[in-house]
Amino acid sequence: xxxxxxxxxxxxxxxxxxxxxxxxxxxxxxxxxxxxxxxxxxxxxxxxxxxxxxxxxxxxxxxxxx
Amino acid sequence: xxxxxxxxxxxxxxxxxxxxxxxxxxxxxxxxxxxxxxxxxxxxxxxxxxxxxxxxxxxxxxxxxxxxxxxxxxxxxxxxxxxxxxxxxxxxxxxxxxxxxxxxxxxxxxxxxxxxxxxxxxxxxxxxxxxxxxxxxxxxxxxxxxxxxxxxxxxxxxxxxxxxxxxxxxxxxxxxxxxxxxxxxxxxxxxxxxxxxxxxxxxxxxxxxxxxxxxxxxxxxxxxxxxxxxxxxxxxxxxxxxxxxxxxxxxxxxxxxxxxxxxxxxxxxxxxxxxxxxxxxxxxxxxxxxxxxxxxxxxxxxxxxxxxxxxxxxxxxxxxxxxxxxxxxxxxxxxxxxxxxx
Numbered sequence: 001x002x003x004x005x006x007x008x009x010x011x012x013x014x015x016x017x018x019x020x021x022x023x024x025x026x027x028x029x030x031x032x033x034x035x036x037x038x039x040x041x042x043x044x045x046x047x048x049x050x051x052x053x054x055x056x057x058x059x060x061x062x063x064x065x066x
Numbered sequence: 067x068x069x070x071x072x073x074x075x076x077x078x079x080x081x082x083x084x085x086x087x088x089x090x091x092x093x094x095x096x097x098x099x100x101x102x103x104x105x106x107x108x109x110x111x112x113x114x115x116x117x118x119x120x121x122x123x124x125x126x127x128x129x130x131x132x133x134x135x136x137x138x139x140x141x142x143x144x145x146x147x148x149x150x151x152x153x154x155x156x157x158x159x160x161x162x163x164x165x166x167x168x169x170x171x172x173x174x175x176x177x178x179x180x181x182x183x184x185x186x187x188x189x190x191x192x193x194x195x196x197x198x199x200x201x202x203x204x205x206x207x208x209x210x211x212x213x214x215x216x217x218x219x220x221x222x223x224x225x226x227x228x229x230x231x232x233x234x235x236x237x238x239x240x241x242x243x244x245x246x247x248x249x250x251x252x253x254x255x256x257x258x259x260x261x262x263x264x265x266x267x268x269x270x271x272x273x274x275x276x277x278x279x280x281x282x283x284x285x286x287x288x289x290x291x292x293x294x295x296x297x298x299x300x301x302x303x304x305x306x307x308x309x310x311x312x313x314x315x316x317x318x319x320x321x322x323x324x325x326x327x328x329x330x331x332x333x334x335x336x337x338x339x340x341x342x343x344x345x346x347x348x349x350x351x352x353x354x355x356x357x358x359x360x361x362x363x364x365x366x367x368x369x370x371x372x373x374x375x376x377x378x379x380x381x382x383x384x385x386x387x388x389x390x391x392x393x394x395x396x397x398x399x400x401x402x403x404x405x406x407x408x
Contacts, residue, residue: 027192031192033249033252033253034192034194034208034252035169035192037252037253037256038156038194038195038256039154039156039169039194040154042108042156043106043108043123043394045378045379045380045392045393045394046355046377046378047326047343047345047352047355047357048345048352048355051324051345051352054253057253058246058249058250058253061249062245062246062249066245066246066249
């Protein structure tokens with residue numbers, strides 16, 4: 001059972017590493033806000049969804065980068 | 067006056083401002099067929115022959131369709147190597163060739179019209195969008211150490227030439243300069259720009275306008291030419307309450323409007339097209355939304371035509387009387403080319 005859990009944990013760590021270092025990962029704080037607002041939120045064509053996305057970017061920036 | 071005649075006069079007076087009367091669908095690309103299926107369209111452009119190029123960010127590919135919307139070619143897959151794109155492609159531009167802004171791989175990819183890759187231009191800074199004319203590439207990017215944006219000119223090898231445009235909307239000055247205020251400043255000082263394909267003239271506007279629409283005209287070398295001022299279609303001033311802090315911490319007024327100029331396009335040497343959102347809010351909830359195409363005369367700044375655009379879509383490109391619209395909503399994302407006759 002311990003081996004199964006250990007293997008499962010290793011897979012999780014590997015997946016996290018892949019996700020974290022993929023070229024599409026979130027940029028560092030000095031580029032985060034403009035990336036989030038102008039690249040990430042661009043996928044929303046509904047105005048209200050877009051504005052919610054922009055507000056979320058600002059919240060994330062304040063929470064994690066200031 | 068005869069009632070019928072009066073009705074006719076009223077209808078004729080209203081007609082230019084009603085519905086999608088002058089917007090005719092030319093082609094629609096997007097279906098379940100493998101060559102027409104999209105996952106997240108990030109950019110679409112028309113070349114001078116009417117071919118349509120579409121880049122899909124989620125699918126990491128670029129496709130070419132003929133003027134009838136028939137599939138011609140596809141290139142790309144996810145990756146960082148030659149012929150590969152990231153899944154954060156954020157734009158496509160046509161100017162004597164194609165330019166794809168591959169944000170995830172920090173590079174611009176230049177291709178010919180047959181989708182053969184000509185070169186990669188490595189980026190040292192995050193570019194928000196790209197345009198081009200002649201040997202110049204124009205990139206909108208953040209001014210280093212400031213909370214606003216500029217246009218950077220580079221040559222086609224990627225070498226820096228100069229930057230221009232350091233203006234911000236007037237209402238930004240009312241924001242307190244706290245850390246949160248700086249973040250809000252960055253969001254609300256964003257700009258949209260376009261390059262005229264024949265002359266290289268650059269037009270820049272603020273995406274969040276104040277009480278008028280200001281459009282700044284520059285030469286292809288970044289020299290200021292003039293400012294065009296155009297009126298809103300409703301009485302408007304940027305809502306003050308949005309400037310004081312994060313919207314989630316604010317008390318919203320009962321009703322407000324918020325206008326955004328999502329994109330600007332040079333149709334020809336005389337006309338600019340603005341993609342113009344009007345969102346009506348009650349408390350913090352959007353209760354009514356309309357998206358318009360506004361056509362503005364470059365010389366006078368006069369609004370010469372306005373047209374409703376189908377909701378939940380965005381304009382990717384516009385040239386002459388053709389408008390290329392992306393819709394990622396619904397089961398099948400699609401790109402639609404409209405002809406605007408007015």
